[in-house]
Amino acid sequence: MNWNGIRAIYRFEMARFFRSIIQSIVSPVLSTSLYFVVFGAAIGSRIDSVEGVSYGAFIVPGLIMLSVLTQSLQNASFGIYFPKFIGTIYEILSAPISSLEIVIGYVGAAASKAMIIGSIILTTSFFFVDISIQHPFWMLAFLSLTCVSFSLLGFIIGIWARSFEQLNLVPLLVVTPLVFLGGSFYSITMLPPIWQSISLFNPVLYLVSGFRWSFFGTSDVPVVASLIAITGFTTLCLFIVWWIFRTGYRLKA
Amino acid sequence: MPAIVQVENVTKTYDGGFEALRNTNLEIEQGEILALLGPNGAGKTTLISTICGLSAPTSGHIRVGGHDVVSDFREARKLVGLVPQEINLEPFEFVMNTVRFSRGLFGKSRNDALLESVLRDLSLWDKRNARIAELSGGMKRRVLIAKALSHEPRVLFLDEPTAGVDVELRKDMWALVDRLRQDGVTIILTTHYIEEAEAIADRVGVINKGEILLVEDKADLLARMGRKEMRIELTETVSAVPLSLKKYDLARVDDGAALVYSYDTRGERTGITSLLTDLQGAGLGLKDVQTRQSSLEDIFVTLVQEASA
């Protein structure tokens, strides 16, 4: 293994994050606080509780997921798209580093950034609502699997994209709707039956549900289903990444 | 000792179906400086990219230090440093960071003392904490070289290192190449500046339309293909070359004020003596005579023209 190579990529990517640390932290903290004000305080005051949890607390896992998904996608897709865009990818391609090591470096850094932001949002939410975490181990497991799998997806998007528009297209057109319709701000039991069935096809629902279970012990879908969904999704992304490097898709001339 | 870089029957066909390299064979000896000459679009960058792993050969094999660049890429690439033709650098990055990154990427552990000497050699030490965007074009080119040297390569590829750089940098570059050669580094550079090849290369390869036309020792090449030209200035202009001088194949230049005779220095007889006699016989008066050795440039142009004909 080329550990020095992995470390070089990881450090380089993290340095980019810490260089704009204020921006990296302020924007998620600000938007989370706004969500709390709008959803927690304004709307939440009209909803006593969802499944025995105060509405303000109920939306915390969904809020964290929303940010973590978007951040993972953005960081990872930008991380690999940018070297392609400005041409510095030549160095990665000519280095004695395997595709697996490249992925560990880039995806590891993107997932770490998303984890950091997730933790910051969690900390912020302690200032607004009372929450306790019933299954801390599973909370961390869901959080890190989500960071890794969506960073992998971001990496794939970054390699596929030929322009900045394409880079932003998938997060905008696919992921944001899936997150909003995935029960981040409500329990799907609050929906009419037909929408409940449709929601079951939304992969993000399984993530949010499992993650919320680790906080409150209640979930929309069985926890096992959530675990299967997230591992299945991670495996799928890994397979696509493996294929990309095997064929040199959009990487090599 | 086997060649440090071996290119065997390599072809490269791009996705669009364009054949950029045709059945290319090339052996580069350890420690030599090879200049690859060729017009734009000849396939120089493609050849380098295929050796360095930026593009996969369509067929054939490439070995560096005996390691296949595809199946044993790790060992092969450890030996290779690449300075690309384009200035591909992250504008917001700091010089020292980007050089340190390169070293790590190639699997080497941190060694700031070595990086300092690399940066000093390239007159970049004062700029180590500058952002790339703040540097001039020539300085950026030096950063690319520093990145390639940061991991102590045994084989260095310089793809048009002096295209569009000022004279000073070009001289610095030549001096650097000389130092690296003394350390035993093998250097392959592409260029369209013939004078560059003439000044620093041991061997010269000529490539055109994806084919290597020849690879030869620079001195041998000059001697073999070396032709001399004799320029004869006349006291009075002539409207045409006199028929009696037809066998010399003279060229009439400067509106007939001079005639040019080209001859092979290695031929048994240059024909100069008889030409001078015959000039006199034709009643032409000589004002001055100059001779000139043809340069690599002439050779190169001739080769490329022959290949295209």
Ligand SMILES: Nc1ncnc2c1ncn2[C@@H]1O[C@H](COP(=O)(O)OP(=O)(O)O)[C@@H](O)[C@H]1O
């Ligand atoms: N990625 C590519 N896809 C298709 N054709 C290419 C690509 N890169 C280079 N070529 C073509 O291959 C030929 C050789 O290019 P190149 O190796 O860059 O030449 P040189 O470096 O000698 O100027 C050119 O005709 C060029 O247009």
Ligand SMILES: [Mg+2]
């Ligand atoms: Mg080129």
